[in-house]
Amino acid sequence: xxxxxxxxxxSFIVMQIGKRHFALPADTVVELAPPVRLHRxxxxxxxxxxxxxxxxxxxxxxxAATVLVxxxxxxxxxxxxxxxxxxxxAEFGAIPVNGECELASGEVLAPPADHPAYxxxxxxxxxxxxxxxDFSALASLNAPVAGEPRRAEIPS
Amino acid sequence: xxxxxxxxxxxxxxxxxERVILFFVSNQMFAIAAEAVQxxxxxxxxxxxxxxxxSPEFPKVRxxxxxxxxxxxxxxxxxxxxxxxxxPTLVLILRQFRAVVLVxxxxxxxxxxxxxxxxxxxxGDERRWYRGLAxxxxxxxxxxxxxxxxxxxxFQQLDRAAKAAAGHRELEGAVQA
Numbered sequence: 256x257x258x259x260x261x262x263x264x265x266s267f268i269v270m271q272i273g274k275r276h277f278a279l280p281a282d283t284v285v286e287l288a289p290p291v292r293l294h295r296x297x298x299x300x301x302x303x304x305x306x307x308x309x310x311x312x313x314x315x316x317x318x319a320a321t322v323l324v325x326x327x328x329x330x331x332x333x334x335x336x337x338x339x340x341x342x343x344x345a346e347f348g349a350i351p352v353n354g355e356c357e358l359a360s361g362e363v364l365a366p367p368a369d370h371p372a373y374x375x376x377x378x379x380x381x382x383x384x385x386x387x388x389d390f391s392a393l394a395s396l397n398a399p400v401a402g403e404p405r406r407a408e409i410p411s
Numbered sequence: 412x413x414x415x416x417x418x419x420x421x422x423x424x425x426x427x428x429e430r431v432i433l434f435f436v437s438n439q440m441f442a443i444a445a446e447a448v449q450x451x452x453x454x455x456x457x458x459x460x461x462x463x464x465x466s467p468e469f470p471k472v473r474x475x476x477x478x479x480x481x482x483x484x485x486x487x488x489x490x491x492x493x494x495x496x497x498x499p500t501l502v503l504i505l506r507q508f509r510a511v512v513l514v515x516x517x518x519x520x521x522x523x524x525x526x527x528x529x530x531x532x533x534x535g536d537e538r539r540w541y542r543g544l545a546x547x548x549x550x551x552x553x554x555x556x557x558x559x560x561x562x563x564x565x566f567q568q569l570d571r572a573a574k575a576a577a578g579h580r581e582l583e584g585a586v587q588a
Contacts (some may be wrong), residue, residue: 296439296492296536296552296553297439297492297540297553298535299493299535299537300537303532306544308546313530313544313546341531346531348532357473398534399534399535399536410584
């Protein structure tokens with residue numbers, strides 16, 4: 256994925272999840288990784304699908320599609336690896352994406368009134384208005400909630 | 412795209428090689444430090460020694476066994492890891508804790524190059540279950556924390572339940588006599 260200069264305008268990586276497009280600020284994106292093996296093991300963090308190993312690092316994989324489009328996206332073609340804040344430090348996390356990612360730039364407009372916390376604005380992309388995501392806020396939905404169904408079981 | 416990899420430090424905690432036992436619970440492979448396991452036995456060998464215990468707060472503990480002067484708690488690995496319950500064939504008797512863990516089977520012993528920290532993204536009970544992750548033969552395997560099976564407070568609670576159960580059995584024996 257090449258990164259042309261965009262003359263001071265904010266840049267975004269536009270990714271496809273399910274049939275929808277979403278944008279992440281380009282400066283939070285680390286890498287578009289090939290569909291390497293997803294390693295699963297029992298856990299109770301609701302948004303995590305498992306981990307991938309990338310460049311000697313173990314990277315948690317967020318099944319963001321369950322939140323963003325309402326179904327899992329494990330027919331993905333790539334993993335988009337981005338940084339998220341964890342307190343004072345940062346951690347890499349991977350989002351399965353099922354289409355090519357593109358670089359886009361432009362002004363971010365205010366999000367709709369009833370937007371979830373992980374949507375920070377909207378961006379005009381082709382003829383679409385797409386949500387700009389805050390990966391840290393999206394990842395924060397991962398904390399287990401008492402009384403919610405848990406999924407330590409490994410899906411077959 | 413920024414060179415974010417430079418701003419997020421790669422974990423550099425010193426890792427030390429160690430011997431682990433690879434075992435399966437409900438078709439999921441786990442590792443446990445070999446030095447944390449005192450003995451591996453078949454479940455059949457415990458059949459006559461296991462005593463039932465009523466502990467509704469701990470569905471993973473249904474039996475105790477006496478070893479020396481100590482009561483050991485038999486923990487169902489499937490229930491502990493919230494997996495589909497299978498029929499265990501072996502038990503791991505832990506070295507530093509009064510716990511016996513029911514497992515499906517042992518795969519093998521292996522040497523791992525070290526234990527990777529569990530990524531902070533994992534925020535649930537898995538933080539108690541695992542010491543971290545191992546990468547062996549292109550597979551990521553959770554490394555079980557022996558201290559995660561039962562906490563000190565849980566041991567105390569179970570000790571009270573075991574004592575009450577023993578008293579109940581004594582009373583029943585006296586009535587029958």
